Amino acid sequence: MTAQPSFRRILLKLSGEGLMGQQEYGLDERVVERLAKEIKVAHDAGLEICLVIGGGNIFRGVTGATRGMDRATADHMGMLATVINALAVQDALERVGIPCRVQSAIPMSAVCEPYIRRRAVRHMEKGRVVIFAAGTGNPFFTTDTAAALRAAEMNCDVLMKATQVDGVYSDDPKTNPDAVRYDRLTFTEVLVKGLNVMDASAIALARENNIPILVFSLHAERSLGRVLEGEKGICTIITRED
Ligand code: UDP
Numbered sequence: 001m002t003a004q005p006s007f008r009r010i011l012l013k014l015s016g017e018g019l020m021g022q023q024e025y026g027l028d029e030r031v032v033e034r035l036a037k038e039i040k041v042a043h044d045a046g047l048e049i050c051l052v053i054g055g056g057n058i059f060r061g062v063t064g065a066t067r068g069m070d071r072a073t074a075d076h077m078g079m080l081a082t083v084i085n086a087l088a089v090q091d092a093l094e095r096v097g098i099p100c101r102v103q104s105a106i107p108m109s110a111v112c113e114p115y116i117r118r119r120a121v122r123h124m125e126k127g128r129v130v131i132f133a134a135g136t137g138n139p140f141f142t143t144d145t146a147a148a149l150r151a152a153e154m155n156c157d158v159l160m161k162a163t164q165v166d167g168v169y170s171d172d173p174k175t176n177p178d179a180v181r182y183d184r185l186t187f188t189e190v191l192v193k194g195l196n197v198m199d200a201s202a203i204a205l206a207r208e209n210n211i212p213i214l215v216f217s218l219h220a221e222r223s224l225g226r227v228l229e230g231e232k233g234i235c236t237i238i239t240r241e242d
Pocket of ligand 1: 014015016017053054055056057059060061062074075076077078079080081082134135136137138139140141142143144146
């Protein structure tokens, strides 16, 4: 695989939902293993890679809150769920031979490293994949915002958001057959059209720091490598207007 020359360091955002495959809950090891192999191809091509992983396959704070839980407590549970996913992906990456470190925004020293920006950069420079767990470490945020934040802190060239479909659509393509996929969008268009890509704070952070977002399908064969090679028609790229 030969990645586009403009990509040197990438942040890959995986949702928890994407890791559960066809299951209703939890992790599908086969999906995690396939992802690890795809990440290996990109890693072998020389890219520096960091990951932010969601936790929606295990627990979402908002769901707990609608059932009467204190929102901050529920969000802490959600953040802990992302650590479970991060450890699973770390394990899968190590099994395919990629050195990897998990850094958590909520320190848990017996399990993984705490989040230390300069250390994370050093890991990547040494060829290790870094997984950022526990989101931003703060309740009332999402892992999408954590992804935009870490991408900015790590000086990533692109934020790659792996989703259930191959890009951003005008409507939900699963329910509306007339929904059209956009090849390109600006951050402003995403916000003005109210497109369901990432939450507004994540989009605003990416725009502010001029980090393009590439939205692509987690499920298509070899999708990460193909998107990195610049194949057309399999993703949406979101950039600033200038
Ligand atoms: N979360 C949080 N702060 C953060 C990131 C995540 O409180 O900075 C909590 C929140 O409860 C969220 C859960 O962790 O619902 C799981 O993250 P998210 O919903 O973003 O996961 P995804 O949808 O990507 O699977």
